[in-house]
Each structure stands twice: as C-alpha cells, then as structure tokens.
Amino acid sequence: MSRTVRGAVIDAIGGKWKVEDLDLAEPGPGEVRIKVMASGLCHSDDHLVTGDIPNALPMVGGHEGAGIVDAVGPGVRRLAVGDHVATAYLPACGRCRWCSQGMQYICDTGAGMENGFGLEGNPRFSRTSGQPIGAMQRLGTFADHLVTDESQAVKIDDDLPFDIACLVSCGVATGWGAAVNAAHVRPRETAMIIGAGGVGMNAVQGAHHAGAAYVVAVDPVDFKREQAMKLGATHAFASIAEAVPFVESVTNGQGADSAVITVGVVDGALIAEAFSAVRKEGRVALVSIGQNEPGIPISPLEIVTYAKTIRGVLFGNCNPTSDIPALLDYYKAGQLKLDELITARYTIDQINEAYVDMHAGKNLRGVLIHEH
Incomplete structure (x- = not known):
C-alpha cells in the first residue's frame, strides 16, 4: 500500500x-x-x-x-x-x-x-x-x-x-557545532565566521556561547552583517581582507585563533585566505562545499612551520540523538536565538x-x- x-x-x-x-x-x-x-x-x-x-x-x-x-x-x-x-x-x-x-x-x-x-x-x-x-x-x-x-x-x-x-x-546544529565542536572556540579567543547565512549565523551564536572575546562575522551582504551583530558578533566586515587588520589589532598581530567557513559555495582561494588569517596553531573549520577543485593554494611550509590545521565539518560534528534536544533546550532557556x-x-x-x-x-x- x-x-x-x-x-x-x-x-x-x-x-x-x-x-x-x-x-x-x-x-x-x-x-x-x-x-x-x-x-x-x-x-x-x-x-x-x-x-x-x-x-x-x-x-x-x-x-x-x-x-x-x-x-x-x-x-x-x-x-x-x-x-x-x-x-x-x-x-x-x-x-x-x-x-x-x-x-x-x-x-x-x-x-x-x-x-x-x-x-x-x-x-x-x-x-x-x-x-x-x-x-x-x-x-x-x-x-x-x-x-x-x-x-x-x-x-x-x-x-x-x-x-x-x-x-x-541542519543549519543550527551545523553552524553551532562548527564553532564549538570543530573549531573548538574557547573563552577570550578571537573567532572569524566567514559567511553569515543560515549556517554561519549559528556559528556566530556558538562562538559567542563558547566565550570568545571577539566574534568577527564576514559577509558581503549588509543585512546579514547587521543581523550577525544582533546574534552575538562583536564586529562585522564585508570581506576577509577588511576583517584582517582589525583582527590583527586585537591579537598583537598574531591573527584569529580560529576561522569557520560557512559560505554558500566555497573555492580554494577563499580557504587559503582564511588559513592565512589564523595564528600559529590556528584552526580552520570548513563547513562549505563547492565544485571539486584540484587543490587549495596553501603552502605546506605554512602548514608545518605554523602548525595550523584545517578540518572538515559534517553536521557540526554533532551527535543528532543528543545534540538536537540539547540545542532546543538552549533555545527554551533563552541561550540560543x-x-x-x-x-x-x-x-x-x-x-x-x-x-x-x-x-x-x-x-x-x-x-x-x-x-x-
């Protein structure tokens, strides 16, 4: 039937x-x-x-x-x-x-x-x-x-x-988890969220919840930058290039502790730009996908000598049976918008x-x- x-x-x-x-x-x-x-x-x-x-x-x-x-x-x-x-x-x-x-x-x-x-x-x-x-x-x-x-x-x-x-x-768990579980944002850190849409906005919330001192949202759309500021971002910029001088000014020139990439469609050049924006031992969490490319223009020397990492993020590295109810509990408690x-x-x-x-x-x- x-x-x-x-x-x-x-x-x-x-x-x-x-x-x-x-x-x-x-x-x-x-x-x-x-x-x-x-x-x-x-x-x-x-x-x-x-x-x-x-x-x-x-x-x-x-x-x-x-x-x-x-x-x-x-x-x-x-x-x-x-x-x-x-x-x-x-x-x-x-x-x-x-x-x-x-x-x-x-x-x-x-x-x-x-x-x-x-x-x-x-x-x-x-x-x-x-x-x-x-x-x-x-x-x-x-x-x-x-x-x-x-x-x-x-x-x-x-x-x-x-x-x-x-x-x-999907969107909330993926974004929140990208910041909390994958980028491992910690108190007092500086986190960049690249892409402030339906996923990135929740990475902003996750980074804020984790206690980051600076949550820097990056998005070319004015409306999304405005909304990011309402949802936990401390600063917002239209591009990574615009964000980097500010990030360096608050980190003694070291760079962001982490970057979460949540744009709609990603390419290798953007990944490389985010990678360059994080400090030594910095962490890049890649949520976005795009057409398969032959490579990402990142120097192996930079990876090794600065001990940086890039990790993929699937479903915010969450466990759905426990994390979906947990996130909804945060919502009911007023800790997640x-x-x-x-x-x-x-x-x-x-x-x-x-x-x-x-x-x-x-x-x-x-x-x-x-x-x-």
Missing part, C-alpha cells in the same frame, strides 16, 4: 522545483512515517539544483524538518505514533566504530546516500507513473509526508513550534520564489510551512 503526498521535486541540474503528487511507500522494518509540518530551506538543497552535490536525480528536496510520527513499521523501538520529532539529516546506527566512539555524524550507514533511497536500497517516493524518486538525505522534507529510518527522527518536546524545531535539524533566524515563511507552491530570495541575500532562513 502507498499514500499520495505532495512534494517538490528537482529533475535535472539547472532546473526548477516542480510541485507534484507522489506515491509514498508504507514504512518498512525500522522505519517511521512523519507528517511534516515545517521544513527549513537550506542551501544544501539548492546544491541539488546547481550540481555542487552529486546526487542522482530526480529527487524530493528537503532535509531540515519537523513534524509528527503518524505511522511506524515493524521493529521500531524509540518512537511511537503521535511523537513530535525533528529530522536528522544523517542516520546513526549506534553500533559501528564511529557511533560507538561518539561520532554519529560519520556513521557508516550514511554512505551511499546519493540516490536518496532507504537504507535497504528501497525508494520511498515514486511518481504516479511508477518512476522511483530519491529523497534528499533519505528524508525529503519538501513533501508533506515522508518515510525514513527511525534513527533519522529525534523526539522533541511537544510544546516546541515546528518551524523553530526544524532549524535544528532561533525565532530571529526566520526571515520568511513560504508555502510549497512558493518554493522557487524562496530560493530566489535566498540567492538575493534576503533570508537568514526561509521556512516552508506544509498545509494539512
């Missing part, structure tokens, strides 16, 4: 999102069906359109969601019908080497997500013609219902608004307009509200 749902599909690189009726399979063993109430409009979904993330198409977009469990498959143990949940855009088996060492964000079950099919290789979505459709990160929150493995749904408190909770599924991140709400029929707004720099985070 299947049910008909409504979702936004991308068919080809460079195309537009198409809203259509789709068939959704019933949940299988270990799977749950979620009635999606809200979905964040993340730049990662736009990478499907641009081809910056190599995924098989067609695909239902969306991975940043919150909703209500309305059906469970055989063997589901952690969730029940009626539970409010936020999605986790990476699965976590709890048994592999990585999960057992507290690194759920690189769980082995996250491999092979490019086709968007389930853990067992089964497509959850299909067109009414029978054509199988993948789901972004095995989720597809741009549909009003989805089926996913129970490890990709995290129970949340019933009193949390869905449009708030969905943000923690989430309401302020939402600059616009859209219906599913406005999804292409929403991404035009994102590219125009109008939004920190747009949120898709599903109608039921």
Whole structure:
C-alpha cells in the first residue's frame, strides 16, 4: 500500500522545483512515517539544483524538518505514533566504530546516500507513473509526508513550534557545532565566521556561547552583517581582507585563533585566505562545499612551520540523538536565538520564489510551512 503526498521535486541540474503528487511507500522494518509540518530551506538543497552535490536525480528536496510520527513499521523501538520529532539529516546506527566512539555524524550507514533511497536500497517516493524518486538525505522534507529510518527522527518536546524545531535539524546544529565542536572556540579567543547565512549565523551564536572575546562575522551582504551583530558578533566586515587588520589589532598581530567557513559555495582561494588569517596553531573549520577543485593554494611550509590545521565539518560534528534536544533546550532557556533566524515563511507552491530570495541575500532562513 502507498499514500499520495505532495512534494517538490528537482529533475535535472539547472532546473526548477516542480510541485507534484507522489506515491509514498508504507514504512518498512525500522522505519517511521512523519507528517511534516515545517521544513527549513537550506542551501544544501539548492546544491541539488546547481550540481555542487552529486546526487542522482530526480529527487524530493528537503532535509531540515519537523513534524509528527503518524505511522511506524515493524521493529521500531524509540518512537511511537503521535511523537513530535525533528529530522536528522544523517542516520546513526549506534553500533559501528564511529557511533560507538561518539561520532554519529560519520556513521557508516550514511554512505551511499546519493540516490536518496532507504537504507535497504528501497525508494520511498515514486511518481504516479511508477518512476522511483530519491529523497534528499533519505528524508525529503519538501513533501508533506515522508518515510525514513527511525534513527533519522529525534523526539522533541511537544510544546516546541515546528518551524523553530526544524532549524535544528541542519543549519543550527551545523553552524553551532562548527564553532564549538570543530573549531573548538574557547573563552577570550578571537573567532572569524566567514559567511553569515543560515549556517554561519549559528556559528556566530556558538562562538559567542563558547566565550570568545571577539566574534568577527564576514559577509558581503549588509543585512546579514547587521543581523550577525544582533546574534552575538562583536564586529562585522564585508570581506576577509577588511576583517584582517582589525583582527590583527586585537591579537598583537598574531591573527584569529580560529576561522569557520560557512559560505554558500566555497573555492580554494577563499580557504587559503582564511588559513592565512589564523595564528600559529590556528584552526580552520570548513563547513562549505563547492565544485571539486584540484587543490587549495596553501603552502605546506605554512602548514608545518605554523602548525595550523584545517578540518572538515559534517553536521557540526554533532551527535543528532543528543545534540538536537540539547540545542532546543538552549533555545527554551533563552541561550540560543532561533525565532530571529526566520526571515520568511513560504508555502510549497512558493518554493522557487524562496530560493530566489535566498540567492538575493534576503533570508537568514526561509521556512516552508506544509498545509494539512
């Protein structure tokens, strides 16, 4: 049996999102069906359109969601019908080497997500013609219902608004964790956040929460710099080149302790510029992706003699089962600003307009509200 749902599909690189009726399979063993109430409009979904993330198409977009469990498959143990949940855009088996060492964000079950099919290789979505459709990160929150493995749904408190909770599924956790878990921002340090969008704004909040003396936001968009100052940045500049003289003035010429790169699409030149802006033993946390390039123009001599590091960041190096609830607790305690991140709400029929707004720099985070 299947049910008909409504979702936004991308068919080809460079195309537009198409809203259509789709068939959704019933949940299988270990799977749950979620009635999606809200979905964040993340730049990662736009990478499907641009081809910056190599995924098989067609695909239902969306991975940043919150909703209500309305059906469970055989063997589901952690969730029940009626539970409010936020999605986790990476699965976590709890048994592999990585999960057992507290690194759920690189769980082995996250491999092979490019086709968007389930853990067992089964497509959850299909067109009414029978054509199988993948789901972004095995989720597809741009549909009003989805089926996913129970490890990709995290129970949340019933009193949390869905449009708030969905943000923690990706952008908030990724940005916050990039500063706290990957860049290891410490009290009294100077942290540069390069890119103040839906992810970078939360790196700003994470660095502020960690006690950085100076949180320097870098973004070419005036609106985003203004918002960064409201969310914990102490200073904001339009470019790294403009930020560096200030950073050097407050660090005795040494450079920033850390830099977090959260721009929408990155290139090697920007990574090199950020690397040069940090001090000896400085730390660069790279969140952003872009088209694969043959290399980054960084001198091995600088890496070795200054003992600097670059590390990749996936999901903020967070553990979704513990960190999603923790971040929402910070929100409820007034230590994490989430309401302020939402600059616009859209219906599913406005999804292409929403991404035009994102590219125009109008939004920190747009949120898709599903109608039921």
